[in-house]
Amino acid sequence: MIVCHCMNITDHDIRAAVDWMRASDAETIVTPGKIYHALGKRADCGGCMPLFLDTMRRCESFGVADVPARPPLLRRVRAERG
Ligand code: FES
Numbered sequence: 774m775i776v777c778h779c780m781n782i783t784d785h786d787i788r789a790a791v792d793w794m795r796a797s798d799a800e801t802i803v804t805p806g807k808i809y810h811a812l813g814k815r816a817d818c819g820g821c822m823p824l825f826l827d828t829m830r831r832c833e834s835f836g837v838a839d840v841p842a843r844p845p846l847l848r849r850v851r852a853e854r855g
Contacts, residue, residue, distance in 0.1 A: 776824050779817035786812055787828045795834040803835060 774784045790811040794803050801807075805825050809816055816822075829835055 776828055777814075777816070777821040779821070780809070780812075780814040782809075782812060782814065782821075782825075784828045787825065788832050791829060791832040792834050800837055802837070803829065805829070 776782055776784050776787060787808055790808045791803055794801055794807060794811060805816065805822065808825075808829070
């Protein structure tokens with residue numbers, strides 16, 4: 774299914790780009806801009822963004838796994854204020 778008509782990007786292209794980014798870096802934040810860049814394209818009208826974002830969120834590898842809620846340094850500061 775075509776998601777972005779301006780740049781002819783399909784749901785398959787988006788899933789492949791998300792999977793590729795996640796395989797390259799397990800903690801990267803995946804954004805539409807990064808997906809366009811990975812596909813060698815740039816957004817034009819932006820009309821596809823709602824469907825583009827829905828397609829990204831439906832990818833199994835979209836989420837960042839096991840990132841701590843706060844970095845250890847900030848956890849210690851909060852405990853000291855206590
Ligand atoms: S439809 Fe995607 S940028 Fe226009």
